Each structure stands twice: as structure tokens, then as C-alpha cells.
Amino acid sequence: MSLITVIAELKADMELSTLSEAEISQIIRRVFTMLGWDADNRREVKPEHAVANGWVDYALVPHDVPQVFVEVKKGGEPLERHQEQLLEYAGKDIGLSVLTNGLDWWFYWEQRRFATASIDKDAPAEIAELLSSVIGKENVDTGKAFETALSLAELPKAWEALLAEPDELLVELVAHKTQELCGEVPDAGAIRAFLGALPDAHALQPPNAAGRKRGNGGKPDLTLVFNGKRYPVDYWKMCLVRLCEVLASIHKDRFADVLTVPSLNCPFGQRPYFSRRESELQEPLPIGDTGIYVHTFVGSHQVKRLVGLIASHFGHDPPVIEESRPP
Known part of the structure; x- marks a missing residue:
């Protein structure tokens, strides 16, 4: 039996x-x-x-x-x-x-x-x-x-982290499935807002267990550390923008080489990280007055990987992103 x-x-x-x-x-x-x-x-x-x-x-x-x-x-x-x-x-x-x-x-x-x-x-x-x-x-x-x-036991933490800072792939998957269902691709910001409105993982936990405290889950304080200098930023995607601005000032004559950074591979085709045409990117932001835009439809994990990729593209050591949460 x-x-x-x-x-x-x-x-x-x-x-x-x-x-x-x-x-x-x-x-x-x-x-x-x-x-x-x-x-x-x-x-x-x-x-x-x-x-x-x-x-x-x-x-x-x-x-x-x-x-x-x-x-x-x-x-x-x-x-x-x-x-x-x-x-x-x-x-x-x-x-x-x-x-x-x-x-x-x-x-x-x-x-x-x-x-x-x-x-x-x-x-x-x-x-x-x-x-x-x-x-x-x-x-x-x-x-x-x-x-x-x-x-x-760690799954709720992982889910909470995804909702707090939606991973690019998660948002892409939601966008793709929505397009399958209704034929329209929702705005990335709308998807993030929707995911952020979902109950967090801790709200789904049982009344627990010795009343253990948890962090407030607030937005982290971020600092980009590059070439011995510190650059406070408000959002993960701004780490990417700030690094590009610094590199553009250091490598004025060849910053356009950033356009050759390998494209983003995602489940629904390749997309460039950088372009002179905003329409080719999702959530594009300008890099100073270079006339080049950067794709900022990214979550924290993509930012950490991408800043290292871009820095090495110009012969620099990867920057460090320091992260802390308010008490």
C-alpha cells in the first residue's frame, strides 16, 4: 500500500x-x-x-x-x-x-x-x-x-522582493500574457503599479510564531560607487543612468560605442539597451546631451548585471551598488 x-x-x-x-x-x-x-x-x-x-x-x-x-x-x-x-x-x-x-x-x-x-x-x-x-x-x-x-520558507521573501522591485522578466511575462488575452500590450508602468498593489507575501502568512518583526519593506537607499566616487540615487534604474552619464563625461570621444553593447535577450525577442531612437526602447531615458537613450525597463537584478557590463565595455572595473533600508 x-x-x-x-x-x-x-x-x-x-x-x-x-x-x-x-x-x-x-x-x-x-x-x-x-x-x-x-x-x-x-x-x-x-x-x-x-x-x-x-x-x-x-x-x-x-x-x-x-x-x-x-x-x-x-x-x-x-x-x-x-x-x-x-x-x-x-x-x-x-x-x-x-x-x-x-x-x-x-x-x-x-x-x-x-x-x-x-x-x-x-x-x-x-x-x-x-x-x-x-x-x-x-x-x-x-x-x-x-x-x-x-x-x-524563503518563497514569500522572494515574491515580496519581486513585487517591491518587479523583475524585468516578470513584467515582460505579464505584458506578453495580457497581449495574448486581449491583443493589447499594457504600459510597463501600469504593470508595475498592478504588481505593487498585490498583497505582499507577509500579508499571506499566518499569525505567527513568536511575533517576529520584519523590515518595513520600504524603498532602499541606493548609492552607486564608481571610480572611487559615490553617487546617491533614488531608484535602481537611475544607477544605470548615472553610470552612463559619468562614462559619457569620461569618454566623450567614444561614448557612442555604448550602442554596441550586446542587446537584451528576452523571451519575446531581442531589444537594444541603447539607441538614438526612443521608440526602440522601453521606458527610455536620455543620457545627458549625448543624443543616446538607455532602456530602463529593468529591475534590480538586471541593473546590477548591466552596470558591470557597461563599465567593462569601457575598460573599467564594475561599480558597486550599496543598498540599505531605512529603519
């Missing part, structure tokens, strides 16, 4: 939400077994594991060292009532922990909930894959489970 089959049986069990904690605990032990753990070996699946301020229902113990805590509640019990208790049990020593009432499963990495599964709502195959990747014995043994938990 496979783990998917076991989960499908649970999905069909109409009494699951009414079972006692002891009955749910029996089900969890069965799941442990399907995940490769020896549920009858107290050295590997340790029940009532003592911690400084109580006992956690189960500790998964590969190589004689507790690595995962699992707290079990009765069927249908609201999990939000118990997450603080579990995270206190885990403290600083246990990075990966799980809270379940048999029907719902909440997964935590270092005090932050990073994934959930619902026997009632989710597909058995999807639940099995998540359980296997995060608390399967082989993956816990090898450490891969912790890598998976960390990567899933």
Missing part, C-alpha cells in the same frame, strides 16, 4: 474530524511508517519526547539526534490554538516542526509556517509529495528535507 492510498482512505473517512487525539495519533504513526520511519522503534520515532517546558508528542530521531517535532491534536481541533506551544517546544534547537489534527497539517521552519496540507481539500498525490519531501525518513536522514523547508 502506498502513502497516496493511505491519504485517499483518510480523505474518504467521514469521521476523521471527530476522532480523539489517541485515535489521530494512531493514524500519524501509520503515516510515519509509510514515510519510511520505524514507528515501533522508540529510538527513531520517540513519543512524548521531553523538552524544557513540556513534552512534544513525537520526535523523529535519525542518528540518535532529534531533528523533527510533530505535535498531534484531536480531529477537527483548530491548529492556530496550538502553534505557539509547538514553536516554544521547538525553540532554537529544532528547525523543522509539524502540527496536525489528522485532517490539516501545518509545517514550520525556524518559527515560520512555510506550508500547509489539507486531507479534505488537497489531492492525495500532492499531500504525499509534500510529506515525503519534508518529513520522509530518507530526506531527513540526508538533510534534503531541511533544504526543502528552507527554500519553501
